[in-house]
Each structure stands twice: as structure tokens, then as C-alpha cells.
């Protein structure tokens with residue numbers, strides 16, 4: 624968890640009975656990968672008790688790069704189904720799709736006008752992608768991506784934003800923009816904290832254990848796609864890159880492959896890493912990987928079954944999205960009304976208030 628102290632909730636809306644959590648995932652793949660699950664989605668399910676949760680599918684972020692509309696639509700459904708399969712419960716959490724809540728784009732515009740052009744260009748994601756293909760080949764949407772993400776968050780005045788390590792810079796910009804707005808106009812936004820449990824903050828690629836597991840990985844064998852055929856998943860685990868040593872020991876610096884596998888094992892089995900080191904002392908890597916493959920399959924196989932069953936009932940998924948969008952709009956519209964008032968926009972006509 625980040626060390627920042629949350630500010631008191633401020634602004635016109637009544638404080639929530641329970642502090643809020645909010646997070647999002649892009650529907651850019653047919654299946655979430657193990658990094659998405661362990662780094663983020665699993666926390667979403669476990670935070671539902673204590674917090675008032677808002678979780679959404681970031682389909683507007685997904686069009687900042689070239690996309691196929693049919694796939695985007697299908698992946699939006701698949702993402703909702705996977706959240707449900709992971710235990711995110713629509714009776715307890717608002718589960719919604721970003722484009723169904725227009726306040727996200729509306730607040731993003733205001734935040735874009737508070738962000739320096741140089742500040743936006745320096746964000747790692749834009750810098751890296753534009754360095755790869757050239758600034759002429761990336762969209763303005765990629766440049767303004769972080770301001771849309773800040774809007775996603777600030778609209779709900781959450782206390783925590785559970786994400787993986789790769790989102791930390793976006794969270795920092797969000798806090799800067801919230802502070803800037805509060806300072807320039809009137810205290811409106813709560814400063815959200817990143818919620819990043821250290822042990823699963825960065826799950827690494829199985830073939831390149833010094834790079835994070837990512838959907839844009841250079842080779843599919845480094846990526847555990849949760850909805851893949853479990854047999855393929857087991858094979859990928861068994862052929863994960865390790866090192867020329869034989870001791871199962873947690874040493875991120877010198878043995879990044881084994882360290883990553885230990886983290887995955889511990890996260891899914893609940894066994895502490897030192898206990899695993901002890902159990903595999905003198906056994907070599909073969910047995911450890913074989914057992915880990917079983918642990919991972921025990922998780923992915925039922926997850927896959929649940930997701931595929933949920934995907935058979937589109938009407939249910941649509942109901943979940945519709946209910947979530949209503950819950951989200953009820954909160955987001957109040958924050959946006961405060962923002963519009965504070966920046967000096969005329970109030971909307973009475974029938975729309």
C-alpha cells in the first residue's frame with residue numbers, strides 16, 4: 624500500500640458510509656492474464672467487504688490505440704464475465720463500463736485543461752510508445768490517456784485504487800491534478816491512494832523474468848492467459864525460464880525466474896515463501912515447477928468454467944452493466960456538478976439536474 628495519508632473527503636456530496644475503492648481494467652484481450660488477476664482483480668474481490676466498491680471496464684482507454692470494434696465489444700463482455708468469475712459480486716460492487724458513464728469524458732476535459740502539454744508528454748506510457756513508433760503515429764488520445772484515468776478515479780472520491788505497480792505513475796498524476804484543482808478552485812477531490820500489495824505488484828514474464836507479464840509480450844509462452852486451455856498453461860509453467868543453479872530460493876536479483884514462480888505459488892496456494900523454500904530444499908526445479916503447474920491449473924480450470932458459463936447469459940451481463948452504470952452515474956454526476964460549478968460553467972437546465 625502506498626504511504627500517502629488519505630485526505631478527508633471534501634466537496635458537496637455526503638461522505639460515503641464506507642470508504643470507497645475504485646479500479647479499472649482495459650478490455651484489450653480475450654482473457655485477463657495472471658498479472659492482471661494477482662496484481663489487481665483478486666484484490667478487488669477481497670476489498671468488497673470493507674469498502675464501497677466501483678469497478679469498471681476501461682473501454683475508452685482501449686481505443687487510444689488502433690482497435691477492432693467487434694473485438695472490443697466482445698472483450699467488454701468477456702471482461703465483465705471474468706470479474707464476476709473472480710468473485711466481484713454485483714450485489715456488493717458497482718460493475719460498469721466506462722463509456723456508459725459520460726461524466727468520465729466530461730471531467731477528463733476539465734483535467735486536460737489543467738495539465739501541461741510537457742507534463743503529459745513526459746508520462747512514461749506516452750514517451751515509450753511514441754519513442755517506439757514516432758510521435759506522428761500515436762493518437763492524441765494516448766497523450767490524454769492519464770487525464771481520462773484521473774477523471775475515472777476522482778469522480779468517485781475513492782480512498783484506495785487497487786492496481787499493479789505499472790499504474791503508480793498514473794496515480795501520482797491523479798493526485799497532482801486533484802491537488803491542483805482543489806488549490807486553484809475549491810477543495811473538491813479526495814486524494815486517492817494507490818493500493819499495491821508488494822508481493823503481487825509485478826508478476827513477471829515466464830520467459831523474460833526481468834520484464835513484467837504483459838499482453839504485449841514478445842512471446843506468448845511467457846504469458847499465462849487465465850482463459851487458456853489449462854493444459855497449455857501447465858506446459859508454459861513447466862517450461863518457464865529459471866537459471867543454471869538448482870536451489871529453489873527467493874532471490875529477485877540473481878534468480879528472477881524462480882523468485883517470480885515462488886511469488887505465483889505463494890499467491891495462489893497461500894503458503895509462505897520460506898515454507899516453500901524449505902519444502903523444495905534438495906529437490907531441484909523439476910518437481911517445484913510440476914507442483915506449481917498443478918497449483919495454477921487448480922485455479923485457472925474452474926475460473927475458465929465459470930467465465931464460459933457466464934458468457935452464455937448475455938442478458939445477465941447486460942443487466943449487471945446497466946445496474947452498475949446507474950450506481951456509478953448517481954455518484955459521478957454529483958461530483959461533476961460540483962466541478963462545473965467551481966470552474967464557472969452555467970448550471971445545466973433544471974430538468975436535467
Ligand code: TYM
Nearest residue numbers: 646647648649658659662663681772786787824825826836
Ligand atoms: P490494465 O488493463 O493494463 O491492467 C489491469 C490491472 O492489472 C495490473 N497488472 C499487473 N499487476 C501485476 N503484475 C503484472 N504483470 C500486471 N500487468 C497488469 C495493472 O496494474 C492494472 O491494475 N490504465 C489501466 C486501466 C485504468 C484504470 C483506471 C485503473 C483506466 N482507468 C482507473 C485504475 C483506475 C490499465 O491499463 O490497466
